[in-house]
Amino acid sequence: MKPILFKSKLLEIKEINPETKILKFSIPEGFNFTAGQYVIIAFYKEGKRILRSYSIFSAPSEIRFIETYFKIIKGGYSSNYLFNMKIGEEIEMKGPLGIFTIKESTIHKDILMISSGTGFAPFMSIVKDLIGRRFKNRMILIRGFRKEEDLCCEEELKKLSEENKNFEYYNILSQPENGNHRLIGHAQDFLEKLTPKDFKGDFYICGLKDMVFETREKLLSSGISPERIHFERYD
């Protein structure tokens, strides 16, 4: 659908850790989106309008609300504002926007998704959407975080991977606190190891620019053509 401007009410707050939350917002009648899209939220600081984008974390089938998944950025106005919102408060949004979606023309292909931090947001929507649509091809998710406490939605992903043999996911931690965690480093460090040798599908990358560019470079230098690489940068 074409993007529209609307007022949205905060319906529910889920705290993932002391710096990260998932917020559930109301949407107007008839609002719909494609998994992987985002909304722009308007904030007002000393009379000045600030616009920030947030990927839609929920799946399109969850039609009565949208969720955002975000982390507080030190000194960042918008993320702190969102973090302190109370249930029932309203905020201005515009959406849906963006083309970081699984194109119908590539829906027959395998997909490998790789994220760092809150860059996982569009992939939660995409994974739930594709599973809901009985996507039969292989779906691999490699998500990088700092510590165990950042591991959002672990139970849900575990259940989805157990119930859907075509979906597998890996958690890479850069600073694990538990000595048992095996995959240590950044998500992109594991790209080569976790990409199946015969992989013919497309790659989707989401996160901050350094990670996005590093991952893209690795893929290009391993011979993957640019048409098979899709990315969304958060900064």
Ligand SMILES: Cc1cc2nc3c(=O)[nH]c(=O)nc-3n(C[C@H](O)[C@H](O)[C@H](O)COP(=O)(O)OP(=O)(O)OC[C@H]3O[C@@H](n4cnc5c(N)ncnc54)[C@H](O)[C@@H]3O)c2cc1C
């Ligand atoms: C298409 C798009 C979708 C986005 N979706 C999300 C989302 O789903 N969840 C989310 O948390 N953010 C998302 N962002 C980033 C978001 O728009 C804001 O930039 C972020 O919340 C910081 O805003 P701020 O005003 O608090 O701080 P600012 O003062 O604007 O940011 C300060 C600095 O923080 C860094 N930064 C920005 N985003 C992040 C981040 N997520 N993690 C770590 N460092 C960051 C950047 O280097 C930035 O320059 C998205 C950005 C884009 C372009």
